[in-house]
Amino acid sequence: MADPGQDMESRSGGKEGEIDDMLSHLELNDEELDDVVVDVEAAKEYRRAARWLAIGKVQTSRSFSSEALFEKMKSVWSLAKDPGCREVGDNLFLFQMHCLADWKKVVHQGPWTFRGWGLLVEDYDGLGDPAEFVFSGLFVWAQIHGIPELYRKEEVVDDLARRIGKVKEVQMVPKLFFEGNYVRLRVRIEVAKPLLRFVSLTTPEGKKRLAVKYEKMPFFCKRCGLIGHDHEECGDGVWEEKQLQYGTWMLATRRANQPMPAPRQSMDRARFRGGFAGRGMANSANGRKRNSEEAALTEEDDEKDTASSPEKPPFIDDSTKNNAESDARKMLVLGGVVPVDGVEKMDTSGGSEAAPVPPPPPAYIKNKDKKQRKENVIGNLAPSAASIEEDRRA
DSSP: OOOHHHHHHHHHTTOGGGHHHHHTTOOOOHHHHOOOOOOHHHHHHHHHHGGGEEEEEESOSSOOOHHHHHHHHHHHHOOSSOOEEEEEETTEEEEEOSSHHHHHHHHHSOOEEETTEEEEEEEOOSOSOGGGOOOOOEEEEEEEEOOOGGGOOHHHHHHHHHTTSEEEEEESSOOOOBSSSEEEEEEEEOTTSOOOOEEEEEETTEEEEEEEEEESOOOBOTTTOOBTSOTTSSTTSOOOGGGOOOOGGGBOOBOOOOOOOOOOOOOOGGGSTTSSOOTTOTTSSSSSOOOTTTTTOOHHHHHHOOOOOOOOOOOOOHHHHHHHHHHHHHTSOBTTEEEETTEEEEOOSTTOSOOOOOOOOOOOOOHHHHHHHHHHHHHHHSOOHHHHHHHHHO
């Protein structure tokens, strides 16, 4: 005789969805029949908290870490309060938001992607079985290109948008962040159907096919057009180029941004006399010399500092200098006048002795050479840092 417990387990398959069938063959005891009662007021409070619930699913058959998903989406959503995240099944997740703004952002914005795969997020009441929840679609931004200006009307665009999906918003005059002439649509596409590539517009002038492009789309198959897998995962993955009916040409292309000129960096003119920093001011905060405190010198080091300026030449009295120059001029023989004992007399020697020859005039020196010689002299006279350090040590 077969074990009734094994027979029951084989029929249920271990699935919670068949618990009613299991109960029809079981006899429950008193403890199992003891109910936990939730009163009406408590149920209202629980429903109020469940207003901010959402259920999510990543549109892929690949395995991934739920913790990685939670951390990634918290960073992407950047909500006012961190949501509660919990895994409730195979590729099923519950998100508990704490305010209306966060809930609207998660459920009604997007599309959201995780590692390039689409994340489907929908409202959840907290009553149904998450395993039986049916995800109907994904909110995306789409564009219809090339609508003739004569027929660029709201009613015509609305009919065209309904061919793509459930319309939520239409922008007749969008900001052209992308290339082309288009109208922008916020639509909910069905993930179980291939992406729409064109919409047809029939007018008295004839039929015109208008290209549809998508913004920020998750990975989709270039062979069948479904979201959730790549063309190399579709069938055996071996396809010729002509068999790929979908591609990146369906994605909207952003316009190239024009480089902005770098702003001019102005200096604080109030800090420098004359409005600009002079030579040597770049290495000083306010253009003044540092004292011993700012140079990190102690009072004892300051007293030991014996550095001095270069030795100056001896003082020459102006009167002495003028007398010497007068005597030198008197030694010259100009027009036959020879100074004798301080009195100028005419030369009567008949020219037997050669008169003294005056020195040649000084050679002409350019101003550039004078400046260079002056700098060399100052450089030779300036004490080195090594000599100052030796004096301090001494």
